[in-house]
Amino acid sequence: MRVLYTGGTGRVGVAVRQGLAGRYDRVLLYSRRPVEPSFPNESVVVGELTDIDALSRAMEGTDVVVHLAGIPDEGTFDEILEVNIRGTYTVYEAARRASVRRVVFASTNHVVGFFPCDQKVGPGDPPRPDSYYGASKVFGEALARLYYDKWGVESVCLRIGSMRERPEQPRHLATWLSLQDGAELFKCAIEAPDTGFVVAFGVSANTRSFWDNDAAAERLGFMPRDDAEDFAPQIGLGGDGVGLFHGGEFVDPQYSGGSWRLDLG
Numbered sequence: 001m002r003v004l005y006t007g008g009t010g011r012v013g014v015a016v017r018q019g020l021a022g023r024y025d026r027v028l029l030y031s032r033r034p035v036e037p038s039f040p041n042e043s044v045v046v047g048e049l050t051d052i053d054a055l056s057r058a059m060e061g062t063d064v065v066v067h068l069a070g071i072p073d074e075g076t077f078d079e080i081l082e083v084n085i086r087g088t089y090t091v092y093e094a095a096r097r098a099s100v101r102r103v104v105f106a107s108t109n110h111v112v113g114f115f116p117c118d119q120k121v122g123p124g125d126p127p128r129p130d131s132y133y134g135a136s137k138v139f140g141e142a143l144a145r146l147y148y149d150k151w152g153v154e155s156v157c158l159r160i161g162s163m164r165e166r167p168e169q170p171r172h173l174a175t176w177l178s179l180q181d182g183a184e185l186f187k188c189a190i191e192a193p194d195t196g197f198v199v200a201f202g203v204s205a206n207t208r209s210f211w212d213n214d215a216a217a218e219r220l221g222f223m224p225r226d227d228a229e230d231f232a233p234q235i236g237l238g239g240d241g242v243g244l245f246h247g248g249e250f251v252d253p254q255y256s257g258g259s260w261r262l263d264l265g
Contacts, residue, residue: 001023001024001025001026001063001064001190001191002024002025002026002027002028002061002062002063002064003024003026003027003028003062003063003064003065003066003190004027004028004029004030004058004059004062004064004065004066005017005027005028005029005030005065005066005068006030006049006065006066006067006068006069006091007067007068007069007070007106008029008030008031008066008068009029009031009035010068010069010072011072011163012068012072012106012160012163012182013066013068014038015163015179015182015183016066016068016182016183016186017038017039017042018038018039018183019179019180019182019183019184019186019187020183020186020187020190021039021040022039022040022041023187024041024190025041026041026043027039027041027042027043028042028043028044028045028058028062029042029043029044029045030045030047030049030055030058030069031044031045031046031047032046032047032048032049033046034046045058049069049070049083049087049090049091050082050086050087050090051090052090052093052094052097055090055091055094056094056097056098058094059094059095059097059098059100060098061098062098062100063100063101063102064100064101064102064103064104064190065091065095065100065102065103065104066103066104066106066186066189066190067088067091067103067104067105067106068106069083069087069091070083070084070087070088070106070136071083071084071133071136072133073133073257073258074131074132074133074250074255074256074257074258075132075133075256075257075258076132077132080132080133080135080136081136084133084136084137084139084140085136085139085140088105088136088139088140088143089143091103092143092144092147092153095147095153096147096151096153100153101153101154102153102154102155102156102190102195103144103147103153103154103155103156104155104156104158104186104189104190105140105141105144105155105156105157105158106158106160107137107140107141107157107158107159107160107199108133108134108137108159108160109159109160109161109162109175109201109202109203109210109211109246109247110129110130110131110133110134110137110247110250111127111128111129111134111135111137111138111141111159112125112127112128112129112159112211112246112247113128113129113130113131113134113245113246113247113248113250113251114128114129114130114245114246114247114251115128115210115245115246116244116245116246117174117210117243117244117245117246120209120210120211120212121210121211121212121246122211122212122213122215122216123159123199123200123201123213123215123216127141130245130246130247130250130251131247131250131255131257133250133257134247134250137159140157141157141199144157144197145197148196148197149197154194154195154196154197155195155197155198156189156192156195156198156200156220157197157198157199157200158185158186158189158200158201158202159199159200159201159202159211160177160182160202161175161176161177161201161202161203161204161211162175162176162177163176163177163178163179163182163202164176164177164179165178165179166178166231167228167231167235168235169235170235170243171243171248172228172235173206173207173208173228173229173231173232173235174206174208174209174210174228174246175203175206175209175210175246175248176203176204176206176226176228177202177203177204177224178204178224178225178226180225180226181204181205181224181225181226182202184222184223184224185200185202185220185222185224188220188221188222189220192219192220192221195219195220198216198219198220199216200213200216200217200219200220200222201213201216203224204224204225204226204227204228205224205225205226205227206227206228206229207227207228207229208228208229210246
């Protein structure tokens with residue numbers, strides 16, 4: 001198995017690589033800056049996400065691309081357009097040119113952020129994005145569907161919740177994805193046989209989950225083990241306390257994100 005990561009040095013990427021360290025014969029990090037490999041069988045290619053020729057060359061001989069690169073929060077439309085929309089197109093077109101079998105696309109729970117918290121949502125429900133960021137991931141999922149139907153590039157679109165070591169706020173009691181469950185989810189997305197096109201939520205087995213993920217998880221062979229409810233006493237939750245909408249603060253018309261810019265230098 002030969003795997004290429006875009007965005008593999010970000011917070012989620014490092015957690016996934018660490019959880020799957022040594023599992024694959026070759027792991028290539030496609031990075032916009034020089035970085036040192038951290039785990040077995042890793043090597044690095046430096047290039048821009050929107051450089052289709054460089055990305056196509058890097059993907060040659062690759063079985064699965066894990067596409068994590070992108071702006072991970074809200075931004076201006078022009079920022080989102082260049083990185084999340086144009087960048088995702090470049091990844092899929094490069095994968096097609098290089099005959100990559102599958103792309104694992106890091107989507108987001110914010111594609112359904114404007115659903116109310118008292119409504120449980122599954123992968124088959126219509127999108128209700130809460131931001132330009134969420135809308136860019138709706139585009140990515142649609143592009144993934146196109147590239148499977150028209151050119152046979154398999155896709156597993158993972159609507160990642162709040163992936164971190166432990167829940168940090170009341171909303172995470174519904175949206176938390178533990179690091180251990182996250183690594184297992186990506187393993188299943190990479191290795192599951194004959195996925196075709198699949199959309200699944202990246203979420204642990206939370207008692208208060210917003211999302212009906214059972215069918216998609218079963219299709220991938222994903223069995224989450226952790227439950228954010230174990231942390232409810234430490235969070236100091238009053239009532240159900242998870243907010244009005246799935247997307248939390250992203251639904252606020254004044255929300256602009258932007259902390260990600262510090263990571264880009």
